[in-house]
Amino acid sequence: MESDLSAFPRPHVAVDIALLTVRPTQDRLELVTLVQDRTEEPLGHSIPGRFIRERHTVAQTVDELLQLEVGISLGRRRPHPLRVYDDPDRDTRAWGLSIATWLALPWRAVAHATGTWRPISPSGTPRGVKLLFDHDRILREAVSELRDRYETSPDPERLLPGLFTLLDLRHLHEAVLGERVRKDTFNRRMREQLEPTGHETTSLSPPGPPHSAHASRRGRPAQLYRHPRRTTSHDGDLWRLPREQ
Numbered sequence: 001m002e003s004d005l006s007a008f009p010r011p012h013v014a015v016d017i018a019l020l021t022v023r024p025t026q027d028r029l030e031l032v033t034l035v036q037d038r039t040e041e042p043l044g045h046s047i048p049g050r051f052i053r054e055r056h057t058v059a060q061t062v063d064e065l066l067q068l069e070v071g072i073s074l075g076r077r078r079p080h081p082l083r084v085y086d087d088p089d090r091d092t093r094a095w096g097l098s099i100a101t102w103l104a105l106p107w108r109a110v111a112h113a114t115g116t117w118r119p120i121s122p123s124g125t126p127r128g129v130k131l132l133f134d135h136d137r138i139l140r141e142a143v144s145e146l147r148d149r150y151e152t153s154p155d156p157e158r159l160l161p162g163l164f165t166l167l168d169l170r171h172l173h174e175a176v177l178g179e180r181v182r183k184d185t186f187n188r189r190m191r192e193q194l195e196p197t198g199h200e201t202t203s204l205s206p207p208g209p210p211h212s213a214h215a216s217r218r219g220r221p222a223q224l225y226r227h228p229r230r231t232t233s234h235d236g237d238l239w240r241l242p243r244e245q
Helices: 058-070 135-151 166-177 183-191
Strands: 012-024 029-037 049-051 080-085 096-104 116-119 195-203 218-226
Touching: 012 058, 012 135, 012 166, 029 135, 029 166, 049 058, 080 135, 096 135, 135 166, 166 183, 166 218
Parallel strands: 012 096
Antiparallel strands: 012 029, 012 049, 029 116, 080 096, 195 218
16 A cells, blocks of 8 residues: 555645525515636636635635635534535646535625625526536535525525514525415415514515515514524425425
């Protein structure tokens, strides 16, 4: 067995992160991802990434990437590991591997991030741009994982901060999933997993994270909910949300 490890070639190793959030617009929510413009060759668009420095861990590199190059702090949140992308031709500059991760955070926590927020298409790619390297593929797989989580849980990534109504939650799911869901079935299944507060709002909040429970259009009183203390598990195939026809 070889004992001189210097005899083996060493690839460059990077950490790439698909950063996702749901952004409120005038009349709806939309799933978006952070895209950055590269200032060095190869020029173009990419998701945030950073090469691992000498003697640094992946966790340290994630923190450096988000703080130094994205301008946000994670706090207690940690990215979800995706997988290692190791196609030898994935980077035209050199032999490089990518340890890919993804993270979904509330809009208020990331609105100021360095880069451009791009809407996500139903296929999971950013609208209007082509990403360098294999970042389109990384993003598609990250969006797929996010959508799978929202098929079986009210808000696993805590994208709705504070209290919210079932209308807020349904608009969130439709933004993440990229399609409409059946209102009655959605409400019935979500109530089973949510914790009611015992309070109502006399004004339905606008689509998306509730900016204010009372600064919105008038409507019937709506029950306010909070996130459950722990997630209830369901069979994914049986519990998938029915779509509108």
